[in-house]
Amino acid sequence: MNLTTALARLLIFPGLLFAVPAAWFFLWVERKSVAMMQQRIGPPFMQPFFDFIKLLGKTPPGRSGIDGLLMRAWPLLAVAAAAGAVGLLPVLPSSGGFAGDLILLLALLELPSICIIAAGFSSGSLFGEIGSAREAVLTVSYNIVFLLAIVSIAASQHTFRLEALAQLPASPLRYLALLAILVCIPAKLHINPFSLPNAEQEIYSGPLTEYAGPELAMWELSHGLEWVATVGLVATLAVPHITLWWFGAAIFVVLSFAIVLLLSVLAAATARLAIDTTVRFYWQCTLVFAVVLISSALFMRVRS
Amino acid sequence: MNLWNRLMCYSRRHSPWLFHMNTGSCNGCDIELVASLTPRYDAEQLGVRLEGSPRHADILCITGPVTRTSVQAVRTVYGQVCGPKAVVAIGSCPATTNVFIDSRVLAGPLNRHVPVDVFVPGCPPRPDAILQGVAKAAEILAERGNHPLADQEKQP
Numbered sequence: 001m002n003l004t005t006a007l008a009r010l011l012i013f014p015g016l017l018f019a020v021p022a023a024w025f026f027l028w029v030e031r032k033s034v035a036m037m038q039q040r041i042g043p044p045f046m047q048p049f050f051d052f053i054k055l056l057g058k059t060p061p062g063r064s065g066i067d068g069l070l071m072r073a074w075p076l077l078a079v080a081a082a083a084g085a086v087g088l089l090p091v092l093p094s095s096g097g098f099a100g101d102l103i104l105l106l107a108l109l110e111l112p113s114i115c116i117i118a119a120g121f122s123s124g125s126l127f128g129e130i131g132s133a134r135e136a137v138l139t140v141s142y143n144i145v146f147l148l149a150i151v152s153i154a155a156s157q158h159t160f161r162l163e164a165l166a167q168l169p170a171s172p173l174r175y176l177a178l179l180a181i182l183v184c185i186p187a188k189l190h191i192n193p194f195s196l197p198n199a200e201q202e203i204y205s206g207p208l209t210e211y212a213g214p215e216l217a218m219w220e221l222s223h224g225l226e227w228v229a230t231v232g233l234v235a236t237l238a239v240p241h242i243t244l245w246w247f248g249a250a251i252f253v254v255l256s257f258a259i260v261l262l263l264s265v266l267a268a269a270t271a272r273l274a275i276d277t278t279v280r281f282y283w284q285c286t287l288v289f290a291v292v293l294i295s296s297a298l299f300m301r302v303r304s
Numbered sequence: 305m306n307l308w309n310r311l312m313c314y315s316r317r318h319s320p321w322l323f324h325m326n327t328g329s330c331n332g333c334d335i336e337l338v339a340s341l342t343p344r345y346d347a348e349q350l351g352v353r354l355e356g357s358p359r360h361a362d363i364l365c366i367t368g369p370v371t372r373t374s375v376q377a378v379r380t381v382y383g384q385v386c387g388p389k390a391v392v393a394i395g396s397c398p399a400t401t402n403v404f405i406d407s408r409v410l411a412g413p414l415n416r417h418v419p420v421d422v423f424v425p426g427c428p429p430r431p432d433a434i435l436q437g438v439a440k441a442a443e444i445l446a447e448r449g450n451h452p453l454a455d456q457e458k459q460p
Binding site: 031035047051058061203206209213 | 311312314315316318319321343344346348349351353354355356357359360362384386387388449
């Protein structure tokens, strides 16, 4: 991958130019489908865009010193990391990529969570600190399963290169691993029943309590980009390899949409769990899943 | 007005985020405000979102007759909301202190402490009335955004 294709992927497709409208669209689909399940009309199509523009136009509170600088930097870092993660997705076949880009993608997907944890602590708000602590506990819990599932896919197919993974024929192990990843995504995206860190009304707004105006707009955007990146990762790994690139891209879009709808149904149908229940769920119930996955991946590797 | 300002004005009108504050209300207006956000009245059509933090909000919804102990809290929360902002006083209590008038524990009505843009009278007001008040406040907010100095002039 040379510099031009890398920049084109980061800035145009599937990077910022595609991902930002997609992020708003996903956020709208989530809110609208929850509204329709509750038999109401719900927000207009452009709602996330209006929210973003409005937040950009608000006067931010004055911040000084190193804390103020950090509070402005965290949301930008989160947006950059999420956009980079989207840019790495191998949506188009033969789009380049490099050996080990799966590891970079995982690191970039983790960065927004780490930014949120740091943001809550550097805001100095009590509710921010509670939210950050919850986010940290949640990250440690679901990431075991999330990372083991992805590593087991990569290990069973002998490559850490996303494009190669997307093109290899899928094994039953991969679908099992995708199921494990799907279980982790609600926690990663902070939607019900795992909306613990930003638990609205319960601990004000969690780590983002002190953020306002353009900073909050960046947080909203990074949240939307996280949606695109995680849903896109599942979609790329699940889509069978097709030689017609436009057909592949269409399947990718449809599958992403279906996953967003599935997550919205889950969010609308459940209530928020307590933190200890959530941790127990990930450490006791889904860890078995992860152990089965990684051991069968190693077994496949030894046998082949 | 150039294109960006027009877009900003439109966005402000279509995305009012609320922060709900109780200053000693009997809870009657509070449940009516919550009712206006429920599926039956569906405030989300107007882009309304109930926010947990005053930092995120555009419109401050205040209920209650403003007791002496809550005056400082009202001022603090009003200061925390980033401009442009609007205040909606829900119910008769913040407008006139209602049946609690002349009580020694009150420091109301509300407009002695913060500038109020929309009064929604009623004891309690109906959810439709609250939604109308919020929509009106969103229009005021959108206009105010183009004249940022108007905020400071109104300070009591």
